[in-house]
Amino acid sequence: MFTLKKDVSVEITEKKSVFYADAFFVRSEEESLEAIEKMRKKYSDATHHVYAYSLREQGIRRFSDAGEPSGTAGMPVLKVIDFNNLVDTCVIVTRYFGGILLGAGGLVRAYTKAAAEAVEKAGKAEIIEAVNFSLEYGYDLHNVILRILEKYGTTPQNQQFTDKVHVESSLQTDAFENVKTELENLYYTNVKIEMLQTFMTRQM
Structure with missing residues (x-):
């Protein structure tokens, strides 16, 4: 399984309509909805706020055409997510209508292109299993433990010093x-x- 390596934004123009595609790494439906609302506020004067997201947990997959003809916007964005084997991913494509009708086929191509460019720019990161753990030891081992943790690419996120050292x-x-x-x-x-x-989590 893969997700986005980073959050990104891209812009494309099709027959005077401007499309802003914003792609986010998300871990829950709540985070997806927060990202969607954030883009609605950022582009508050836009014509359409199309979105799609896919979550690993519970296999949740949702999309919205946001007023565009059925099947021409949200589903194409979701198909881009699926084609790239992405989960924990939310893509919002905001459209400013340029005065020229694109037609159903034109809309599908435009939303697909915008979403695909955002996903390509974001890059892909593998989703891996990780562990939160704790260690408890005497003060004489503290510096040695820190060096071992550093060797494996981590540092203590929580330290308590009582009769012994406790780190997480x-x-x-x-x-x-x-x-x-x-x-x-x-x-x-x-x-x-x-x-x-x-x-x-995602492997960076």
């Missing part, structure tokens, strides 16, 4: 297993390792 961090699942193995081999019972939760 996150890593891709395979990297977490490597950290766990390395710590267990080096320090055995001197480091308490706890997996807090797994989640899906």
Whole structure:
């Protein structure tokens, strides 16, 4: 599975109609609706605010023609998302009518082109499983633990210093297993390792 590497905006013009395609990485329907509302406010004087989004969780897929003839706008945008095997993706295409009717075929081509250019500009990132985890250890191991975490590309996101050091961090699942193995081999019972939760994220 893939999602967008970054949020982007592109502009195209077809027979004097201007189309702004904004593509967003989203993790929920709430984030999708927030992105749509944000674009409606940004382009408040536009003629149409067409959108489509596809979410990994629960397989949610929605689109809107936003007043364009049925099947000429939202569905073509969703097809671009599907063609690129994207999830957790929301694409909003805003149209400023230029006074020349495009016809059904012209609308499909214009919305498809705008969405496709946005997706291409955003790039694709693989969706991977990651882990939130905690470590507890003595003060004498703190600098060593920090170096090990840094080696695997992460840093403590939450640190507490009491009678022992307690840190939380996150890593891709395979990297977490490597950290766990390395710590267990080096320090055995001197480091308490706890997996807090797994989640899906994009590989940057």
